[in-house]
Amino acid sequence: MITLNSPLPLGHGDAVLAFDVGGTDMKSALFAGDGTMLGLTRTPTPLAGAETPQAVVAVAREIAAGYAARFPEVTPRAAGILVPGLVDDENGIGVFSSNLGWRDAPFRQLGEAGLGMPVAFSHDVRGAGEAEFRLGAARGALDAAVLVIGTGIAGAFFIDGKPHLAGGYAGEIGHSIVIPDGPECPCGGRGHLEMLASAGAIVRRYAELSGETLDGARAVLQRAQAGDATAQAVWDGAVYALALGISQVVTIIAPEVVVLGGGLAQAGPALFEPLERTLDGMLTFHRRPRLIGAQIGEDAGLLGAALRARDLSATTEHGA
Amino acid sequence: MITLNSPLPLGHGDAVLAFDVGGTDMKSALFAGDGTMLGLTRTPTPLAGAETPQAVVAVAREIAAGYAARFPEVTPRAAGILVPGLVDDENGIGVFSSNLGWRDAPFRQLGEAGLGMPVAFSHDVRGAGEAEFRLGAARGALDAAVLVIGTGIAGAFFIDGKPHLAGGYAGEIGHSIVIPDGPECPCGGRGHLEMLASAGAIVRRYAELSGETLDGARAVLQRAQAGDATAQAVWDGAVYALALGISQVVTIIAPEVVVLGGGLAQAGPALFEPLERTLDGMLTFHRRPRLIGAQIGEDAGLLGAALRARDLSATTEHGA
Numbered sequence: 090m091i092t093l094n095s096p097l098p099l100g101h102g103d104a105v106l107a108f109d110v111g112g113t114d115m116k117s118a119l120f121a122g123d124g125t126m127l128g129l130t131r132t133p134t135p136l137a138g139a140e141t142p143q144a145v146v147a148v149a150r151e152i153a154a155g156y157a158a159r160f161p162e163v164t165p166r167a168a169g170i171l172v173p174g175l176v177d178d179e180n181g182i183g184v185f186s187s188n189l190g191w192r193d194a195p196f197r198q199l200g201e202a203g204l205g206m207p208v209a210f211s212h213d214v215r216g217a218g219e220a221e222f223r224l225g226a227a228r229g230a231l232d233a234a235v236l237v238i239g240t241g242i243a244g245a246f247f248i249d250g251k252p253h254l255a256g257g258y259a260g261e262i263g264h265s266i267v268i269p270d271g272p273e274c275p276c277g278g279r280g281h282l283e284m285l286a287s288a289g290a291i292v293r294r295y296a297e298l299s300g301e302t303l304d305g306a307r308a309v310l311q312r313a314q315a316g317d318a319t320a321q322a323v324w325d326g327a328v329y330a331l332a333l334g335i336s337q338v339v340t341i342i343a344p345e346v347v348v349l350g351g352g353l354a355q356a357g358p359a360l361f362e363p364l365e366r367t368l369d370g371m372l373t374f375h376r377r378p379r380l381i382g383a384q385i386g387e388d389a390g391l392l393g394a395a396l397r398a399r400d401l402s403a404t405t406e407h408g409a
Numbered sequence: 410m411i412t413l414n415s416p417l418p419l420g421h422g423d424a425v426l427a428f429d430v431g432g433t434d435m436k437s438a439l440f441a442g443d444g445t446m447l448g449l450t451r452t453p454t455p456l457a458g459a460e461t462p463q464a465v466v467a468v469a470r471e472i473a474a475g476y477a478a479r480f481p482e483v484t485p486r487a488a489g490i491l492v493p494g495l496v497d498d499e500n501g502i503g504v505f506s507s508n509l510g511w512r513d514a515p516f517r518q519l520g521e522a523g524l525g526m527p528v529a530f531s532h533d534v535r536g537a538g539e540a541e542f543r544l545g546a547a548r549g550a551l552d553a554a555v556l557v558i559g560t561g562i563a564g565a566f567f568i569d570g571k572p573h574l575a576g577g578y579a580g581e582i583g584h585s586i587v588i589p590d591g592p593e594c595p596c597g598g599r600g601h602l603e604m605l606a607s608a609g610a611i612v613r614r615y616a617e618l619s620g621e622t623l624d625g626a627r628a629v630l631q632r633a634q635a636g637d638a639t640a641q642a643v644w645d646g647a648v649y650a651l652a653l654g655i656s657q658v659v660t661i662i663a664p665e666v667v668v669l670g671g672g673l674a675q676a677g678p679a680l681f682e683p684l685e686r687t688l689d690g691m692l693t694f695h696r697r698p699r700l701i702g703a704q705i706g707e708d709a710g711l712l713g714a715a716l717r718a719r720d721l722s723a724t725t726e727h728g729a
Contacts, residue, residue, distance in 0.1 A: 255696065341579070
């Protein structure tokens with residue numbers, strides 16, 4: 090893990106504001122010109138139905154005012170805002186979030202009006218993935234995939250050095266079919282990776298087979314390591330499904346690196362060793378990606394928001 | 410189908426040579442400055458083991474000399490050469506072809522020495538796909554997939570307006586796992602799309618179930634349309650597998666358009682209608698691509714080679 094209180098890894102550039110809006114909390118920080126992260130704060134995401142975007146921007150504005158008072162020597166030139174759901178980066182629109190209740194919310198416009206500065210707007214996993222791609226585990230690769238495996242599974246893909254957007258629709262690897270006759274997904278599909286290999290799926294599957302609901306995928310892994318055959322079968326099934334999902338990415342875009350982040354990736358060798366072996370058994374002439382754990386910690390989203398804000402600020406200054 | 414004897418669809422530009430090298434035949438043509446295709450010729454691909462690349466270039470050189478004699482008013486400024494197998498476009502290397510017997514063949518260098526002009530080198534399906542992308546069915550799209558379904562299945566992917574290469578490893582959708590416990594593939598894998606949905610697979614599967622080997626996938630389709638339940642089940646299975654393969658492309662790269670070419674796509678509505686329905690049933694919130702039949706005929710490869718040669722010639726002239 091990189092310690093974010095050091096000036097690295099962001100490096101030098103304009104001071105910027107960063108907001109990473111989640112389903113329950115939003116995280117905020119001010120990045121100074123030397124890359125130091127200041128005033129990291131976590132506040133509840135204000136839930137106001139269709140008005141949630143306005144409420145989020147109002148909170149961001151308050152936090153920015155607080156930074157201005159506490160750090161008067163640091164003047165941010167731009168802000169980065171990341172949100173979950175379906176996001177149209179290019180047009181600055183929060184297209185849809187089932188958890189947070191918006192549809193076609195003009196986040197960038199609201200943010201620029203509220204904060205009085207240029208706003209870069211993107212998706213939470215794409216933002217965090219971009220931090221891994223530019224500053225972390227996938228640094229130096231041209232083609233890379235970043236998979237975040239927690240309660241669900243989401244991906245960010247980088248092609249020829251740039252995030253692949255497809256109007257916000259790219260990277261939905263959690264909702265790719267890996268076992269065609271597999272379990273139903275709440276989204277309406279069947280056999281999706283997220284239903285088989287996410288931390289949530291591991292807990293659910295173990296409960297179905299054993300009748301016992303454990304507190305997280307790590308607890309299932311611990312049971313497996315202690316010799317519980319049911320837990321082992323559940324863990325192996327998740328690894329198999331994840332290898333299938335990664336094999337799809339390999340055949341279609343052939344990334345040099347696949348970065349695994351999120352809670353499940355913290356299992357370390359208990360995940361990576363069988364995963365590498367299973368994937369290797371599935372591939373033949375395909376290009377084998379390096380499988381690497383995420384290197385930037387839970388603040389990757391903030392760092393990604395800061396990167397985007399700096400990119401924007403650099404463009405704006407150069408008169409584009 | 411576009412009639413290639415008209416000056417369209419290539420349009421105006423430098424005169425160029427185009428060679429599309431297949432497993433049994435190689436096709437050659439000279440494209441005039443107004444885009445007219447001249448002297449289309451099909452000759453056997455010279456098979457000389459590891460010396461095949463040199464033999465191919467020698468044939469290309471002879472053909473070019475013939476064009477110079479027949480069309481003295483047309484002076485090609487560059488050539489495009491497409492080959493099958495694993496191809497590194499950027500370095501001009503034929504990395505591997507099991508059918509044609511080469512490994513790490515420096516095609517671009519051999520071609521430039523033999524033909525005495527700049528040579529653009531690429532993969533046959535990527536070249537044909539590029540013709541569809543720039544001049545045919547996917548014209549105007551930023552993100553597109555072109556799937557060629559014949560004896561095997563290969564793909565070409567275009568992302569943000571450009572072919573996705575990944576060092577030659579991208580687009581191997583024929584060797585993506587769609588049914589994890591499906592049949593073995595000669596490449597060593599299992600459940601690959603190509604083993605389930607190619608024209609070859611349809612004939613093979615029907616023979617397994619009925620004991621009768623028909624002459625092509627179209628004959629299986631005709632049986633199905635005449636009420637043969639076994640043929641119908643084979644056809645439906647192929648459509649289902651193809652929908653699974655396309656759904657992987659949709660979740661990972663979310664193309665606006667999926668172009669289907671090759672022999673199987675000529676089945677028209679008998680393929681496209683059930684495919685569209687099956688794919689639609691698999692997708693939920695994903696971006697639905699338009700499914701379109703290839704518009705440029707069997708000479709798409711030559712046209713793609715010509716496009717690449719013209720790109721190169723334009724770059725060379727402008728001093729890059």
